[in-house]
Amino acid sequence: MSNITTEQMRFWSPEVRELDPYVPGEQPKIQNLLKLNTNENPYPPSPKVVNAVQAVLAHSADVLRLYPDPDALELKQAIAKQQNVAVENVFVGNGSDEVLAHIFKAFFVQDKPILYPDITYSFYPVYSQFFGISTKTKILPLNENFEIVVDDYKQPNGGIIITNPNAPTSIALGLSAIEEVLQANPNSVVVIDEAYVDFGAESAVALVEKYENLVVCQTTSKSRSLAGLRVGFAVAQPHLIAALEVVKNSFNSYPIDRFAIAAAVASFDDQGYFEAQNNKVIASREKLVIHLEEMGFKVLPSKANFIFASLPTKDAGELATELREKGIIVRYFNKPRINQYLRITIGTDEQNQRLVNTLKNDILN
Amino acid sequence: MSNITTEQMRFWSPEVRELDPYVPGEQPKIQNLLKLNTNENPYPPSPKVVNAVQAVLAHSADVLRLYPDPDALELKQAIAKQQNVAVENVFVGNGSDEVLAHIFKAFFVQDKPILYPDITYSFYPVYSQFFGISTKTKILPLNENFEIVVDDYKQPNGGIIITNPNAPTSIALGLSAIEEVLQANPNSVVVIDEAYVDFGAESAVALVEKYENLVVCQTTSKSRSLAGLRVGFAVAQPHLIAALEVVKNSFNSYPIDRFAIAAAVASFDDQGYFEAQNNKVIASREKLVIHLEEMGFKVLPSKANFIFASLPTKDAGELATELREKGIIVRYFNKPRINQYLRITIGTDEQNQRLVNTLKNDILN
Incomplete structure (x- = not known):
């Protein structure tokens, strides 16, 4: 962007001039x-993914011209079944990056600071900037073994996000540690970002029924080999899902296209x-x-x-x-x-x- | 949402409690x-759309597991060719709704008021709320024939958005009227939302080279029969496209999936x-x-x-x-x-x- 003049910069929203975007x-x-x-x-x-997209193509003349279901209900149902939760517990988005962005807007625009580790997914500070809460973010150092220090997450805060297993460290936190964080923060949302959970860690989805302050975020990009498709999801109690739906419907009503819905459904059906x-x-x-x-x-x-x-x-x-x-x-x-x-x-x-x-x-x- | 208690609402970001989302x-x-x-x-x-998706499926084992090009360069090239502009003039997003959301963030978060007509796309007030500028929005009434009054758009402002043809009125503004608005506002961005332009109106893309304050937004959902796919785009000078890229890369790096990219490219190639x-x-x-x-x-x-x-x-x-x-x-x-x-x-x-x-x-x- 070095070739943009100060004069041209006057067209940008002042806060956007300060953004430091994510670099994939x-x-x-x-x-x-x-x-x-x-x-x-x-x-x-799964080979069933290809079959599912073929089935959309077989009806392409009838369906591609039509908007997809804005709620992607069929996809929510497939995820709910596979995750053993109710459909009311599921939110879907255009990749887990979009889901995470909506999570920051829905829960983290607070007066109190948001907490996350110093070494974690590098998109979090970008979202903090994007939603104007970076000055309110409190970055907590991992210990010398690159582990999360659970006690650090027992201070006043407006929200917590922990990647589990953490990235890029690869280290997982057990569910008892996550429960400690949830119990210590009954008034703020604790987000567990489980992009990599299917490769050997324990999922906090099992805790959703018990904790009204828990949001679990997952993706189809890694363990389902669907990075090319852009489908992510969150699992939480309905009062938290409702906030995500309000944010989503204030931003983009139809985030997931017909091919992505069909393909992801097929993947969740092939356990x-x-x-x-x-x-x-x-x-x-x-x-x-x-x-x-x-x-x-x-x-x-x-x-x-x-x-x-x-x-x-x-x-x-x-x-x-x-x-x-x-x-x-x-x-x-x-x-x-x-x-x-x-x-x-x-x-x-x-x-x-x-x-x-x-x-x-x-x-x- | 009537079943969410005040107590549960404490988890929501305060500003999100006030949002009134779009209803598709x-x-x-x-x-x-x-x-x-x-x-x-x-x-x-176009039948070529189906062929293009078949071609992705033929290589599905190799490509679905891989992230799409975060810049969707192939798609930008196809749009640039069809619109007769350079690839540096093109921004793409997950439907024109996402492109419009990014436009509001990139240009309209200003101290001065944003201007748009009282009767227009009903997502604009939703974006204004979402990005915290609704109190700074100035709604300008169409005249008694439901036409835009060009002179109203010559007052101090932080940005202008006009749907052309307007929705739901269907009435189009000529390019000379749009030039009048552009010339009267050398220091603010004028967005022409052309979701319906291909059904008989004149596109302002022809003016992009001349006006450094113009952003034109279009979609593949209507005139390209690809509502099921979610691909929208904007055309503007590079210093404005750069702001949209900063916003996009602060929100979601990979918004368009491999099927949507391939299908939209095929559509733009079949003039x-x-x-x-x-x-x-x-x-x-x-x-x-x-x-x-x-x-x-x-x-x-x-x-x-x-x-x-x-x-x-x-x-x-x-x-x-x-x-x-x-x-x-x-x-x-x-x-x-x-x-x-x-x-x-x-x-x-x-x-x-x-x-x-x-x-x-x-x-x-």
């Missing part, structure tokens, strides 16, 4: 690239495929961790489809650059505390082996 | 229903189908207007894919109810000034004939 992981188009930088699933979605695939990713993760530790890497204990690893003998930024030169991209965050770590998405066993071989033979030899 | 036209599932209430196109999208189909709708509109005028209806001069009509001898609300009983739904707004009008979407000639016959034989006989 790159999506380069390079031959034979091994893309381990944006936590996508190495496996395709067997979902479980088998996640188990494969988990097994591959455990193998990869062993290989990396053998090479001297320090790997944080992961319950996600990525690991957070550092090599004491080599600068992480340099390592990322050298991997890239060999056609492997991983995510490197040049930020305080974590600038000696790489976030590496779990690939197939074959892909992980390529990473290990490249490190062993080409970079660390 | 209903999407009922009734047998043999003639749906003339949400301005959808009666014809299917012949687009023109032929719009001409059919326009021809049907002209025939319908003659039939309705013969029955005594007063019909405003329409350049849209709907008409705004009133019958001096019968209450419009009653008329809507009676049409509904006969399986035909039209849009009725129980609002000051327009509560004696019906907004009727243009169907195929056969559908319009059913409306005419029902009115003639069952309701007005």
Whole structure:
């Protein structure tokens, strides 16, 4: 934006001139690239997804011209069934990023400060700025092992958001710790962002019935291999879902298109495929961790489809650059505390082996 | 929401408790229903749209698991080509409602008032509330013929939005009037919302090169029969597009999914189908207007894919109810000034004939 003049800037809303937007992981188009930088699933979605989209196409002449159901009721029903909650407990959005944005607007525009960890999903500070609450945000440091300090979340606040498993650390918090946070904050909304929960952590959806201040957010982008589709959802008690619906209907009435609804429904209906695939990713993760530790890497204990690893003998930024030169991209965050770590998405066993071989033979030899 | 207690309301952001969300036209599932209430196109999208989605499905195993291009560059290129502008002039979003929301945030959060007509797209006041500028909004009455009074838009302001053709009035403003507004407001952004422009009005895209304060917004939902898909776009000079990109990347990095991108690209590439189909709708509109005028209806001069009509001898609300009983739904707004009008979407000639016959034989006989 360096080519925009001060004079042209007069057209922008003053608060927008101050925004510092999120930067998504790159999506380069390079031959034979091994893309381990944006936590996508190495496996395709359920074959039923393709059938469901084919069924929409078979009626395309009748249906594409018509708006989708603004409530995406069929999708809410499929999610409710799979999550073992009522349809009134489900909110859906155009990817969990949109759901999170609506969550910030619905619950976090408060006089008291919003709490979240110093090392977490880097979109949270962006939402805070977007909704004008960044000066009221209180950033709480993880401990030296990159763990959330539960007692820190027992101070006065206007809302709490915790990624679980956390990103990019990959470390999961148990449900008893989450219950401690919920119980300590009966008057503020506690959001558990579970983008990576299906790779081995415990979901707080089991606590929704018990806690009127809990919102759980999930996505189809990772464990359902549907990053290309943009469907995320939240589970909470109806009085919280209602706030999200008010926000959504004040922003965009029809956020999810007909293909995305049909495809996501098919995915939620295929529980067997979902479980088998996640188990494969988990097994591959455990193998990869062993290989990396053998090479001297320090790997944080992961319950996600990525690991957070550092090599004491080599600068992480340099390592990322050298991997890239060999056609492997991983995510490197040049930020305080974590600038000696790489976030590496779990690939197939074959892909992980390529990473290990490249490190062993080409970079660390 | 009547079942939410005051106690439960403490979890909501205070400003969200005050929101009065948009209510989309209903999407009922009734047998043999003639749906003339949400301005959808009666014809299917280009057959090339189906082929494009089939092509995504053919590679689904490789691509659905991957995030879409956050910039949707391929789609921007297709729009730029069809609109005869550069790709730097194009912004895309998840339906024009999302694009409009981003426009309000990017340009209209100002100290000076935002101007728009009293009778226009009913989402504008909702966005004003959502972004906290409703007390700064100045609503300007259309004249007695439901026309925009151009001179009203020459007072101090922080931004202007005009739907052209206007909705639900269907009346279009010429480009010379729009230029007058643009020239009178060199320091504020003038947004022309052209959801219905392809049915006979002049597009202000032709003025983008000349005016640094112009944003034109369009949608694929109406003239491209892709309401089911959610793709809208804006055309403006790069310094304004940049503000929209900052807002978008502070809200949701990947708003448009892979199917929607592929389908919309195919639609923009099929100019012949687009023109032929719009001409059919326009021809049907002209025939319908003659039939309705013969029955005594007063019909405003329409350049849209709907008409705004009133019958001096019968209450419009009653008329809507009676049409509904006969399986035909039209849009009725129980609002000051327009509560004696019906907004009727243009169907195929056969559908319009059913409306005419029902009115003639069952309701007005």
